[in-house]
Amino acid sequence: MRRFDALRLAFALCIITSASNLQAPLYSALAAKDGVGVGATTVAFACYVFGIIPVLLALNGLSERVGRKPLILAALVLCLMATTLTLVAPGILALGAARFLVGVATALASSVAPGYMYDLFSGGDHRRAANWVTAATSLGFGLGPAVTSLFLLQASSLTPPSFPLYLLAAALAFVLVAGLRDDAARSSLAPLARLPFFPAGSLIFGWAILLAWGTVGLVIAILPSALQRHGLSEWSGFAVLATCSCGVLFQPLARLLPSRISTRIGLLILPVAYSLIAWGALHGQFAGVLAGAVLASSACYGFIYLGGLSAVLALGEERRAAASAGFFLMAYFGFILPVIVTGVLVDLWGHQVALIVYGMALTIGVLAEIASLHGGSAMASPQALPYSAMPRKTCVITRRGAGSSKDSAGPSL
Numbered sequence: 001m002r003r004f005d006a007l008r009l010a011f012a013l014c015i016i017t018s019a020s021n022l023q024a025p026l027y028s029a030l031a032a033k034d035g036v037g038v039g040a041t042t043v044a045f046a047c048y049v050f051g052i053i054p055v056l057l058a059l060n061g062l063s064e065r066v067g068r069k070p071l072i073l074a075a076l077v078l079c080l081m082a083t084t085l086t087l088v089a090p091g092i093l094a095l096g097a098a099r100f101l102v103g104v105a106t107a108l109a110s111s112v113a114p115g116y117m118y119d120l121f122s123g124g125d126h127r128r129a130a131n132w133v134t135a136a137t138s139l140g141f142g143l144g145p146a147v148t149s150l151f152l153l154q155a156s157s158l159t160p161p162s163f164p165l166y167l168l169a170a171a172l173a174f175v176l177v178a179g180l181r182d183d184a185a186r187s188s189l190a191p192l193a194r195l196p197f198f199p200a201g202s203l204i205f206g207w208a209i210l211l212a213w214g215t216v217g218l219v220i221a222i223l224p225s226a227l228q229r230h231g232l233s234e235w236s237g238f239a240v241l242a243t244c245s246c247g248v249l250f251q252p253l254a255r256l257l258p259s260r261i262s263t264r265i266g267l268l269i270l271p272v273a274y275s276l277i278a279w280g281a282l283h284g285q286f287a288g289v290l291a292g293a294v295l296a297s298s299a300c301y302g303f304i305y306l307g308g309l310s311a312v313l314a315l316g317e318e319r320r321a322a323a324s325a326g327f328f329l330m331a332y333f334g335f336i337l338p339v340i341v342t343g344v345l346v347d348l349w350g351h352q353v354a355l356i357v358y359g360m361a362l363t364i365g366v367l368a369e370i371a372s373l374h375g376g377s378a379m380a381s382p383q384a385l386p387y388s389a390m391p392r393k394t395c396v397i398t399r400r401g402a403g404s405s406k407d408s409a410g411p412s413l
Contacts, residue, residue, distance in 0.1 A: 247301020
């Protein structure tokens, strides 16, 4: 393995994903500056997904035309532009534009990251390369807001030192990636679009990830304004870190379980985790928020994520890339729709009512999902396989479904 080359790519992936939530602890402050409510903040937050979905649907074959390194470099440039925008013109409009740019960047990078990393491992284990990608991206999604929170605890600012620090790190990542080799074959005739596919029996797992990522989106977009009422909004970055990054610790266990059991465990955890988060946010108990965030991460990025994805890949058979794209399409609808609705409810009736309504909807959805999974548990089907027993080439799937089987991965949050 060209270890230093793999480390360079992992560093770049961490930097790209760090940009997505870098401003998360500032959401409530930016809304107050522009005189808008939580609903407007959640729309700006959702612009991230509006950047990802077009790439997921229409450009997921781009790497086969231009190569993989150019997409990583383009993603870093987009992240530099997004962070610069929020540094020079902090506000909700700049936040929405930045989230859109970072969404495109994340989709471009994650579409090629597993296959690129595998080549840097010189033909080693697919799963080892995928684990490096998972670890780098998961750390990045939580690291950005955590660093911002550290600076905000020292001094309040709409442009904390984490922003210029990020620009330096992204410039360094660009230089490091520019020196990487890219031996992937290219073809000007390669198709740009591969439409999502929903094999029979896969929607139940799509609904599960929709519920899970809806909860993650709520933590990122709405939690800061709830904590602000208790003077704790500067701490929200650590909750995002726990929610986005701790799930990696539970993935080894999730890989050993049959997909239905793994998904069911995650669904059982989800309402408990959300209850802790909501209770802590409403009562100013950050320890409760943090405990709930760790539990939510185990469900959203551990049991439900891997259990659902392995089932969808098994059901998709020879169309696994398109099937995983359908899975993540459901995930991203969950990431935006419940969050926007909850944000509007916050503006209308306040945090307590909005969080209770979301909790009730989440509980009903979880109960329906568990009943559906139980109803089909006796059926002998490929989705009963544990993740670790899947054919080796499918274990490359990390975060986004696009491209060939080697490059299949799904964009993260």
